[in-house]
Amino acid sequence: MPEQNLEILRASITDLETQTAHLEAELAEITSKLKNDPNTTVRQHIRLLHEYNEIKDVGQGLMGMIADARGVRVVEIHREFGVREKD
Incomplete structure (x- = not known):
């Protein structure tokens, strides 16, 4: 059971890292368009x-x-x- 929880947490961390990368890329794109x-x-x-x-x-x-x-x-x-x- 603990290994299953660990895998769930790792998957959650990976998902959050992916979301963070997407948001940082979006922020960079928007910031580059600022005058x-x-x-x-x-x-x-x-x-x-x-x-x-x-x-x-x-x-x-x-x-x-x-x-x-x-x-x-x-x-x-x-x-x-x-x-x-x-x-």
């Missing part, structure tokens, strides 16, 4: 998000100044410029 290194892409996206947030903050500040100058609420300026709640 850039994934870490480079992530860093670029983070940089772009920071830049977007800075621009958005400036825009919000300008709309606040316009609202103050006109003596209206910022939400009214948002409506005037077509800025939606989720923008």
